[in-house]
Amino acid sequence: MSRIVVTGGAGRLGRSLVAGLADAGHELVSLDRAVSDAGELQGVEQIAVDLTDTDAATRAISDARADALIHLAAIAVPFSAPEEVILRTNAAMALGVLSAGVAAGIPRIVTASSPTVLGYGAPTGWLPERLPLDETTPAKPWNAYALSKLLAEQTIAMLARQTGDSTRFAAFRPCYVIAPEEWRGALTQQGHTVRERLDDPALSAPALFNYVDARDVATFIDTLLLALPEIPNAEVFFVGADDALARRPLAELLPRFVPGTEGLAAGLTGSAPAFSNAKARRVLGWRPVHTWRGELGEAAPETSSFPDPARKDVLA
Numbered sequence: 001m002s003r004i005v006v007t008g009g010a011g012r013l014g015r016s017l018v019a020g021l022a023d024a025g026h027e028l029v030s031l032d033r034a035v036s037d038a039g040e041l042q043g044v045e046q047i048a049v050d051l052t053d054t055d056a057a058t059r060a061i062s063d064a065r066a067d068a069l070i071h072l073a074a075i076a077v078p079f080s081a082p083e084e085v086i087l088r089t090n091a092a093m094a095l096g097v098l099s100a101g102v103a104a105g106i107p108r109i110v111t112a113s114s115p116t117v118l119g120y121g122a123p124t125g126w127l128p129e130r131l132p133l134d135e136t137t138p139a140k141p142w143n144a145y146a147l148s149k150l151l152a153e154q155t156i157a158m159l160a161r162q163t164g165d166s167t168r169f170a171a172f173r174p175c176y177v178i179a180p181e182e183w184r185g186a187l188t189q190q191g192h193t194v195r196e197r198l199d200d201p202a203l204s205a206p207a208l209f210n211y212v213d214a215r216d217v218a219t220f221i222d223t224l225l226l227a228l229p230e231i232p233n234a235e236v237f238f239v240g241a242d243d244a245l246a247r248r249p250l251a252e253l254l255p256r257f258v259p260g261t262e263g264l265a266a267g268l269t270g271s272a273p274a275f276s277n278a279k280a281r282r283v284l285g286w287r288p289v290h291t292w293r294g295e296l297g298e299a300a301p302e303t304s305s306f307p308d309p310a311r312k313d314v315l316a
C-alpha cells in the first residue's frame with residue numbers, strides 16, 4: 001500500500017483516479033483548489049490549496065507525507081483562458097509542484113501530459129511520418145496548452161538530471177478521458193455525450209478519435225507506480241484504449257478529417273486506434289480493459305463488412 005498525493009484530485013480525471021487508487025488499497029490525499037462532494041471521493045483526504053502559490057503547495061505536499069505524487073492540476077482545456085495564462089499557470093504549477101515533491105523526498109513522481117503535444121490540428125497542417133502515433137512521434141505543439149504539457153514532460157526530465165535515480169519520474173499522456181458516468185450519458189469534456197461523439201465523427205476527429213476509460217488510467221497509474229523503481233527514469237507513456245472512438249475504421253475516417261493521411265492511415269483497419277499503447281504494454285505489462293463498445297453495449301461489425309477504404313464513393 002502506498003500513500004499517494006494527487007493534485008487536481010477533484011477534477012474530471014482526478015475523481016476517477018483517486019477512487020480507483022483507493023479501491024486498489026492505497027491511501028489518497030487530494031490537493032485541489034476545489035473540494036469535491038462527489039461520492040467517489042469518500043474516504044479520500046481532501047485539502048483545498050491553490051497550487052500556483054508555491055509556498056502553500058510546498059507545505060501541503062510536504063505535510064501529505066506521501067510516497068508517491070501524481071500531478072494532474074492544470075488548466076486542462078486548450079484556449080479556455082488566454083494563451084499566456086495557460087502557459088504561465090500550467091508550466092509554473094508543474095515546476096512548483098514537481099520540485100516540491102523532490103524537496104519533500106517523495107520517491108516516485110508522475111505528471112500528466114497530453115497527446116496534444118504532437119501538434120495535430122495545427123492550422124498550418126500536420127502530418128506524422130507514420131501511423132499509429134507513439135512515443136517516438138516528434139512533439140510539435142501549436143498552442144499554449146500543448147506547449148505547457150511538453151514543458152511538464154521536460155520538467156520531469158530536468159529534475160531527473162538534477163536528482164539522479166534516487167527519485168523516479170514519469171509522464172503520461174492520457175487520451176480523451178471518459179469517466180464512468182459519461183458512458184451513462186453525462187457530458188464529456190467538450191460538452192457532448194459519448195454517443196454524440198460517435199454519431200458525428202467530426203466531434204471526435206480533433207482528438208484523432210482517441211479515448212481512454214478513466215478506470216483504465218487508474219490501473220495504469222497503479223501499475224506504473226509499482227514499476228517505477230525498475231524501469232528507465234523519466235519515461236513518457238501514451239495511455240489509450242485498444243480501439244478508436246469511432247464506428248468506422250480510421251483508414252476511412254482519418255483522410256476525411258486530416259488531409260494527406262490516405263496512405264499513412266491505410267493500416268488502421270477494423271477498430272485500430274491512431275495512438276499506440278504498445279509501450280505501456282511492453283514496459284509495464286499494462287493493458288486497458290474497457291472499450292466503448294463494451295460500455296455502450298454495441299457489437300463490433302464484422303471486419304469484412306467495412307467497405308474498402310480505397311473506394312471513396314462509399315465514404316462521402
Ligand SMILES: NC(=O)c1ccc[n+]([C@@H]2O[C@H](COP(=O)([O-])OP(=O)(O)OC[C@H]3O[C@@H](n4cnc5c(N)ncnc54)[C@H](O)[C@@H]3O)[C@@H](O)[C@H]2O)c1
Nearest residue numbers: 008010011012013032033050051052072073074076176177
Ligand atoms: N480529461 C482529458 O481528456 C485529458 C486528456 C489529456 C490530458 N489531461 C490532463 O489530465 C489532467 C486532469 O485533467 P481533467 O480533465 O481532470 O481536468 P479538470 O479541469 O477536470 O481538473 C483539473 C483540476 O485541477 C484543479 N486545479 C486547477 N488549477 C489549480 C490550482 N491553481 N490549484 C489547485 N488546483 C487546481 C481544478 O480545480 C480541477 O479540479 C490535466 O493535467 C490535463 O491537462 C486530461
